Amino acid sequence: MNYGLRGKPEEVLEVMTEMEADGVKPDIITYNFLMSSYCRNGNLEDAKVVYRSLSEKGCSQNTATYRHMLAAMYVNGDFDAGLDIFKExxxxxxxxxxxxxxxxxxxxxxxGRVADAKQIIAYMRKEFSGSPQSGWEKLDKELGLDSDSGDTAHLQDSFAKIDAEAKSVAADAEAFELEGSSSLICSGFVYHYLICC
Known part of the structure; x- marks a missing residue:
């Protein structure tokens, strides 16, 4: 976990190799840490390779996988990959x-992908009700996507705010909480604990 959140991908890979040598198979949480390390160290293509190979490794993406990878895609402007991840x-x-x-x-x-943004907001508003829906309605209005005017000049004022929030989310993504990681029951954590203690 420490290497995944603060170290280099090579360090994560080294621990994974040690795990496998001792008969402990890396799980989705372990791979999430590897992808996190790749993204944090600017190796987005390597993170995508790991992401695409998860099923071959016997792992299935969890919500944390999608959250982290989607955040990394939009921070780096890879919207096509981000849309694929969202669809999945x-x-x-x-x-x-x-x-x-x-x-x-x-x-x-x-x-400049306003049509894609509108489609996602429409989907999210339709699928989710309650307070998150009001958040989507608010975002729709903030970005001016609730009108059909096609005028995007008003969006320029929002871009400084978007940049600040993107940096904040990127920092949060670096320390994202993985599902189940707090229990220290996953194989990678137990293995790391046994080695260190």
Whole structure:
């Protein structure tokens, strides 16, 4: 976990090799830490390779996988990959949290992908009710996507705010909480604990 959040990918890979040598198979949490390390160290393509190979490794993406990878895609402006990740998260009913999705939509708008942003907001408003829906309605209005005027000049004022929030989400993504990681029951944590203690 320490290497995944603060170290280099090579350090994560080294621990994974040691785990496998001792008969402990890396799980999705372990791979999430590897992808996190790749993204944090600017190796987005390597993170995508790991992401695409998860099923071959006998792992299935969890919500944390989608949250982290989607955040990394929009922070780095890779909207096509981000849209693919979002579509997959929809199919598996593991859509990332509101803050991650909000950042992705804001990034799409800033990147000139207004139609994609509108489609995501329409989907999220339809699928989710209650307070998150009001958040989508608010975002829709903030970005001016609730009108059909096509005028995007008003969006320029929002871009400074979007940049600040993207940096904040990127920092949060670096320290994202992985599902189940707090219990220290996953194989990678137990292995790390046994080695260190």
């Amino acid at each position: 998260s929809k199919m598996k009913n593991k859509i990332p949290d509101f803050r991650t999705m909000k950042g992705f939509v804001e990034g799409l708008v800033k990147g």
